[in-house]
Amino acid sequence: HHIIHEIFPEYKRVCKLANMTPLAQVIITATTHPACQVLRETLPTFDITTLHSMLGISVADDYTTGKISLNTYRAAKVKTPSLIIVDECFVMDYQIRQALLALSPDCKILYVGDKKQMLNVTGRRSGLEKLPTSTLSIIKRSSDVRLVDLYQQLANNVDTNMFEPIQTVPGVIDWFSPDDMLDFILTTKDIYSIGTYTNAKSDAIHEFTRESKGILGVPVKGEKFVLNKSMNADSVHLRGGALIEIDSLVGI
Numbered sequence: 001h002h003i004i005h006e007i008f009p010e011y012k013r014v015c016k017l018a019n020m021t022p023l024a025q026v027i028i029t030a031t032t033h034p035a036c037q038v039l040r041e042t043l044p045t046f047d048i049t050t051l052h053s054m055l056g057i058s059v060a061d062d063y064t065t066g067k068i069s070l071n072t073y074r075a076a077k078v079k080t081p082s083l084i085i086v087d088e089c090f091v092m093d094y095q096i097r098q099a100l101l102a103l104s105p106d107c108k109i110l111y112v113g114d115k116k117q118m119l120n121v122t123g124r125r126s127g128l129e130k131l132p133t134s135t136l137s138i139i140k141r142s143s144d145v146r147l148v149d150l151y152q153q154l155a156n157n158v159d160t161n162m163f164e165p166i167q168t169v170p171g172v173i174d175w176f177s178p179d180d181m182l183d184f185i186l187t188t189k190d191i192y193s194i195g196t197y198t199n200a201k202s203d204a205i206h207e208f209t210r211e212s213k214g215i216l217g218v219p220v221k222g223e224k225f226v227l228n229k230s231m232n233a234d235s236v237h238l239r240g241g242a243l244i245e246i247d248s249l250v251g252i
Helices: 004-016 035-043 051-055 094-101 145-160 180-187 199-212
Strands: 026-029 057-062 068-074 083-088 108-111 224-226 232-234 236-238 244-245
Touching: 004 026, 004 083, 026 035, 026 051, 035 083, 035 199, 051 057, 051 094, 068 094
Parallel strands: 026 083, 083 108
Antiparallel strands: 057 068, 224 244, 232 236
């Protein structure tokens, strides 16, 4: 927010005084749909998409090699030269970063993220850990000191390679056994989200939840879904992470 609304306008003003051509625009993107959703809430005037969407790249699983492949389906949405801000950058894998670097050399890229996060599912580092970094030490999105303490503990685990036991706080930090998790899914009426490390695990939980409600196969009217990727429905563009409800079924 500070970079976009304060630093960048000042930068353009200085470029004008110096008779220099400034960067054409600021492009904000993120590696995950949840991160994009948070950015949209913070910066509603920006068209924020995932990094894959900005690059015009889709990811496909290669079940022969066990690796992923990238398919380009359109040109990247970039006017050059631009400042490209990539949030949750340490989730980015090597191939995606190479596609990003292949854009115009006149573009400037600002990576934002936590280098102590888990690696992406490919397990291949993107090389960002070798770049110079600046550290932001003030936590903005959580006011609960118990969660802040947990964040710091997990960060210390990465630094020391020693995993300290997580202290539970009922209603804030809870430990679920597999049976507890199943009971939670089946009985909780509140709206909640479950984060998983892989799409396969997410799909398995989703199918279990549907089957527990007696829903098998195709969607049914009234059923609700969270989109795992952007899609176009008639003239409406639906963003990844959007909550939708089935109103009618056509051609099924």
